[in-house]
Amino acid sequence: MARMGILAxxxxxxxxxxxxxxxxxxxxKKLVDKRKSIHGIPGIVKYVAAGGRYFWSVDSPGWSSRxxxxxxxxxxxxxxGQSDVPGTLQTVILAITNxxxxxxxxxxxxxxxxEKDRLKLTDLIKILQVLKENGIGHLxxxxxxxxxxxxxxxxxxxxxxxxxDSWILTSGFxxxxxxxxxxxxAGLTGANISLDHWDEREHNVFRNHQRSFHWARQAVxxxxxxxxxxxxxxxxxSEFATWENLGKYAELAKDWGAGFIRxxxxxxxxxxxxxxxxxxKEQLDILDDFxxxxxxxxxxxxxxxISYPGYHQRRMGCFGAGNRYLYIDSxxxxxxxxxxxxxxxxxxxxxxSVAIKKMKANGCHIYPSNHN
Numbered sequence: 001m002a003r004m005g006i007l008a009x010x011x012x013x014x015x016x017x018x019x020x021x022x023x024x025x026x027x028x029k030k031l032v033d034k035r036k037s038i039h040g041i042p043g044i045v046k047y048v049a050a051g052g053r054y055f056w057s058v059d060s061p062g063w064s065s066r067x068x069x070x071x072x073x074x075x076x077x078x079x080x081g082q083s084d085v086p087g088t089l090q091t092v093i094l095a096i097t098n099x100x101x102x103x104x105x106x107x108x109x110x111x112x113x114x115e116k117d118r119l120k121l122t123d124l125i126k127i128l129q130v131l132k133e134n135g136i137g138h139l140x141x142x143x144x145x146x147x148x149x150x151x152x153x154x155x156x157x158x159x160x161x162x163x164x165d166s167w168i169l170t171s172g173f174x175x176x177x178x179x180x181x182x183x184x185x186a187g188l189t190g191a192n193i194s195l196d197h198w199d200e201r202e203h204n205v206f207r208n209h210q211r212s213f214h215w216a217r218q219a220v221x222x223x224x225x226x227x228x229x230x231x232x233x234x235x236x237x238s239e240f241a242t243w244e245n246l247g248k249y250a251e252l253a254k255d256w257g258a259g260f261i262r263x264x265x266x267x268x269x270x271x272x273x274x275x276x277x278x279x280x281k282e283q284l285d286i287l288d289d290f291x292x293x294x295x296x297x298x299x300x301x302x303x304x305x306i307s308y309p310g311y312h313q314r315r316m317g318c319f320g321a322g323n324r325y326l327y328i329d330s331x332x333x334x335x336x337x338x339x340x341x342x343x344x345x346x347x348x349x350x351x352x353s354v355a356i357k358k359m360k361a362n363g364c365h366i367y368p369s370n371h372n
Contacts, residue, residue: 002047002049002054002063003047005054005063005064006054006063007028009063009064009068009069009072010028010031010072011024011025011028013069013072013073013076014027014028014072014076017073017076017077018076027076031072031075031076046295046301046305048229048259048260048304048305050062050190050227050228050229050259051189051227051229053065055190055229055259055260056305057305057307058167058190058192058229058231058260058262058307059090059091059138059307059325060090060138061137061138061164061165061189062165062189062229065162065165066162066163067137067138067162067163067164067165068137070135070137070163071090071137071138074090074135074137089134089135089136089324089325089326089352089356090136090137090138090324090325091136091137091138091139091140091324091325092131092136092138092139092140092325092326092327092328093140093142093169093325093326093327093328093337093338094124094127094128094131094139094140094141094142094327094328095109095112095141095142095143095144095327095328095329095330096117096119096124096141096142096143096144096146096149096152096153096156096330097117097143097144097145097146097148097149097152097330098112098113098114098115098116098117098118098143098144098330098331099113099114099115099116099117099143099144099145099148099149100113100143100144100145100148100171101145101148101173101174101209102145102171102173102207102208102209102212103207103208103209104171104194104206104207104208105206105207105208105272106196106206106235106237106266106270106272106277107270108267108269108270108272108338108339108341109142109143109144109270109329109330109338110270111270112144112329112330112331113144117149117330118330118331118332119330119331119332121152121155121156123332123348124152124156125155125156125159126348127328127332127347127348128156128159128160130347130352131352132160132161132163132164134352136164137163137164137165138164138165138167138325139160139164139165139166139167140166140167140168140169140192141153141156141157141166141167141168141169142168142169142170142338143169143330144330145170145171145173146168146169146170147168147170147172147173147174147175147179150179153168153183154182154183154186157183157186157187157188158186158187160187161187162187165189165190166187166188166189167188167189167190167191167192167229168183168188168190168191168192169192169194169233170191170192170193170194170219171193171194171207171212171215171216171219172191172193172194172215172216172217172218172219172220173209173211173212173215173219174215175191175215175218175219175222175223176218176222177222177225177226179222180219180222180223180225180226180228181226183226183228184226184227184228188228189228189229190228190229190230190231191219191223191228191229191230191231192231192232192233192262193216193219193220193223193230193231193232193233193258194207194216194232194233194234194235195213195216195232195233195234195249195253196234196235196237196240197240197245197249198245198248198249198251198252200213200214203216206235216232217256220232220256220257220258221256221257224256224257229259229260230256230257230258230259230260231258231259231260231261231262231304231307232249232253232256232258232260232261232262232304233262233264234249234261234262234263234264235264235265235266236263236264236265236266236279236283236287237266237277237279238266238277238278238279238280238283241279241283241284241286241287242286243286243290246286246287246290249261250294250300250303250304253303253304254302254303254304258304259304259305260304260305260306260307261294261304261305261306261307262307262308263287263291263306263307263308263310264309264310265279265287265310266278266279267339269338269339269340269341284310284314287308287310287311288308288311290306291306291308291311294306318336318337318340323360325337326355326356326359328347329341329343331346332346332347332348333345333346333347334346334347334350334352334355334359336359336362342362344358344359344362345358
């Protein structure tokens, strides 16, 4: 039923946008085909239900909502070649704090971590207003640790309004049930909670804190209790990328009730800058096969949906660098993404259109940018 409802809404939005039935149907087919080519799967086969809505991706607004309608309309504009006009940027990752209680082995913001925040709440609200004016439908609030700035985090989520799905990127550290309830009340949609190993000791070593695994688990349970969409975020190192580890991780995620697993490849940035963290072909093949199997095979239907950006980046190019998304770090600097840090101006002083133009010209230093 969810699939039919989503398709019906997309078709209605397409008809409203184009005004001609044949063109509307053709455009919907184009969107479906594009999704297949990007994700390598024959269609949406699993959904995560939360808050009376349905989600198939950690990077797309759930249906039904005004944010979903905006997201689909943006893709329809792209289908007509309008990718360089305002309103086609879909997602922004916004770091709201320099503070963090952990010292994670792979922290991409390590060079910006500090005891004091460099952006005031008024600065963050000003940046948010610019993003809203540019029609983004998906906001991911990160840090540092965004929970370290909890009251301001609540204010920012409230300010996003119904046209934007807001998520937090968090270690889960200190996320109590009472805090999760306040986040939900403020309007939080989902939480990407970092968990880098199925084994408690290994995760705690990676995060350099003996309570990190405990708080990740509590955060998942507390978010689920408050009807917040939950994704577990995994940095898959070369040591971890085996079928055994991935299988045990998926079982744990299923047992905890997570809706998604997001797999990120380690990059030479931040605390990993001086380390050759690249995955070999054997590890990449394992991750590809795991991603496809978990999302396509019927025996995994009750398991979380796997999100794996590296899969489509190697085949389709990067969707960052101002194409579909960009990153604003905890100093307010525009970056292509959290892993391609080559500042293109500050969000308080540089027009976002100017920053995007520079990003698209420079592209991604790992994969070529995708402008489709």
